[in-house]
Amino acid sequence: MGKRLGLTGNEAVAYAVKQADVDVIAAYPITPQTVIVERLSEYVANGELDAAFVPVESEHSALSTVVGAAATGARVFTATCSQGLALMWEILYIASALRLPIVMSIAARALSAPINIHCDYSDVMGTRDAGWITLFAENVQEAYDNIVQAFRIAEDPEVLLPVMCVHDGFILSHCLEVVEVLEDEQVRNFLPRRDRPNVLDPSKPITLGPVGLPDSYMEFKRQQDEAMKVAYRKVKEVGKLFGELSGRYYDVVHAFGVEDADVVAVCMGSAAGTTRYVARKLREKGLKVGVLKIRMFRPFPKNEVRELLKGAKLVIAMDRATSLGGAGHPLQMELATTFYTWRQKPLIMSVVYGLGGRDLTPMDIERMFNIALEYAKKGEVPEEALWLGLRE
Amino acid sequence: MSCLGSWKEMPIATLIPEPGNSVKYKTGSWRAGFKPVIDHSKCVKCLMCWIYCPEPAIVRKEDDSVEINYDYCKGCGICAKVCPRGAIQMVPER
Numbered sequence: 001m002g003k004r005l006g007l008t009g010n011e012a013v014a015y016a017v018k019q020a021d022v023d024v025i026a027a028y029p030i031t032p033q034t035v036i037v038e039r040l041s042e043y044v045a046n047g048e049l050d051a052a053f054v055p056v057e058s059e060h061s062a063l064s065t066v067v068g069a070a071a072t073g074a075r076v077f078t079a080t081c082s083q084g085l086a087l088m089w090e091i092l093y094i095a096s097a098l099r100l101p102i103v104m105s106i107a108a109r110a111l112s113a114p115i116n117i118h119c120d121y122s123d124v125m126g127t128r129d130a131g132w133i134t135l136f137a138e139n140v141q142e143a144y145d146n147i148v149q150a151f152r153i154a155e156d157p158e159v160l161l162p163v164m165c166v167h168d169g170f171i172l173s174h175c176l177e178v179v180e181v182l183e184d185e186q187v188r189n190f191l192p193r194r195d196r197p198n199v200l201d202p203s204k205p206i207t208l209g210p211v212g213l214p215d216s217y218m219e220f221k222r223q224q225d226e227a228m229k230v231a232y233r234k235v236k237e238v239g240k241l242f243g244e245l246s247g248r249y250y251d252v253v254h255a256f257g258v259e260d261a262d263v264v265a266v267c268m269g270s271a272a273g274t275t276r277y278v279a280r281k282l283r284e285k286g287l288k289v290g291v292l293k294i295r296m297f298r299p300f301p302k303n304e305v306r307e308l309l310k311g312a313k314l315v316i317a318m319d320r321a322t323s324l325g326g327a328g329h330p331l332q333m334e335l336a337t338t339f340y341t342w343r344q345k346p347l348i349m350s351v352v353y354g355l356g357g358r359d360l361t362p363m364d365i366e367r368m369f370n371i372a373l374e375y376a377k378k379g380e381v382p383e384e385a386l387w388l389g390l391r392e
Numbered sequence: 393m394s395c396l397g398s399w400k401e402m403p404i405a406t407l408i409p410e411p412g413n414s415v416k417y418k419t420g421s422w423r424a425g426f427k428p429v430i431d432h433s434k435c436v437k438c439l440m441c442w443i444y445c446p447e448p449a450i451v452r453k454e455d456d457s458v459e460i461n462y463d464y465c466k467g468c469g470i471c472a473k474v475c476p477r478g479a480i481q482m483v484p485e486r
């Protein structure tokens with residue numbers, strides 16, 4: 001068994017990045033991610049980590065810097081959230097299209113306005129189509145474990161895509177938990193340095209990021225789509241290998257009580273723990289409810305979702321972000337597409353919760369399950385989303 | 393349609409593995425109906441057209457006289473505009 005340390009989510013991320021022996025870090029502080037950057041600058045300053053730390057003037061520059069550094073073959077890291085992630089937006093697409101194995105940590109935070117520093121996924125959901133592999137952590141241990149796995153996934157020669165590791169702002173970023181960490185040696189062995197074709201080297205000149213007009217653009221996008229399909233498989237493989245190393249096995253989803261459940265709540269991040277807690281209590285009373293946690297949001301784990309939810313009458317899509325004016329909210333739309341393109345189609349009930357850090361209480365979740373069980377009995381769902389915890 | 397082949401065969405990451413191959417990209421096909429023609433009797437070899445042409449389409453020769461390489465000339469008409477002697481005319485093609 002590895003060492004046990006008391007770490008906050010942000011500290012756990014920084015610790016994992018240090019162990020990953022990154023070469024270049026460029027980041028700009030933003031609440032609630034700041035501690036990650038602070039810790040890493042300390043590690044570099046006191047010689048624990050031999051890396052270039054670039055204190056940039058904005059997040060746009062932070063991601064641009066790691067794009068440039070990754071293009072020279074360096075192992076790189078950055079971190080941000082909310083407005084900072086929004087400011088990175090145009091570079092997100094460049095990072096993935098240039099197939100650079102960048103690892104970025106996001107301490108998920110709501111987007112302004114109104115100004116809010118607390119957790120929701122409006123920042124991350126804005127990157128849905130940017131071509132990044134996206135992993136969500138449920139707790140601090142997972143935040144640490146995801147970062148270690150992220151480098152291995154990103155740098156896989158068949159993948160070569162950037163990975164975004166999300167942990168909930170404040171709920172996890174500032175919450176102290178006991179974390180079991182690997183030895184430095186173990187992490188280094190788990191993350192061997194590998195060659196890749198998209199490295200700038202003056203002795204072997206290549207062009208990276210040229211124009212790609214109508215005669216080539218589509219082909220590059222199709223390649224990225226294919227890389228995502230490979231990534232789906234690789235995230236599962238790496239989760240297993242990581243399990244053999246640490247005893248903590250990972251899959252792209254985590255299921256609780258779904259086998260016999262009439263109603264299954266689908267959620268991401270720290271909400272999964274609370275939702276499971278309530279589901280367990282309700283199951284003790286004989287109610288057939290379950291929980292499916294989505295760990296990997298991109299690529300979306302369609303196969304597992306279909307397989308594990310095939311017996312459910314009603315699926316609750318718990319969205320911590322909105323798609324204002326959309327046909328549904330982000331997770332709801334993923335689930336709807338996942339099932340509509342398949343043979344079985346459970347009812348999908350939309351729930352919006354936790355925006356701007358609004359607390360998700362066990363009472364709210366119990367109410368949500370009870371409403372869902374009623375609808376499951378009737379065989380229908382409401383047209384509008386249920387906004388949990390909202391003052392009506 | 394393209395010499396690049398299937399997406400499965402193309403290099404990934406938008407990268408071009410061979411340096412200096414932009415000469416293979418013939419921008420001459422972009423011309424939309426007009427091409428520049430030089431009247432050498434008016435030309436004073438000032439090389440304004442050579443400096444302003446955005447493509448490698450004005451070819452400068454040993455004696456500083458100029459010629460147009462229609463493989464790369466995209467027909468923008470800048471050369472005709474900047475020529476101080478009115479030596480270049482944009483004429484309809486075909």
Ligand code: SF4
Nearest residue numbers: 445465466468469471
């Ligand atoms: S028309 Fe434009 S591209 Fe063609 S020779 Fe003149 S300046 Fe160059």
Ligand code: SF4
Nearest residue numbers: 435436438439441475
């Ligand atoms: S700009 Fe006119 S005069 Fe000058 S070199 Fe070109 S064609 Fe001759």
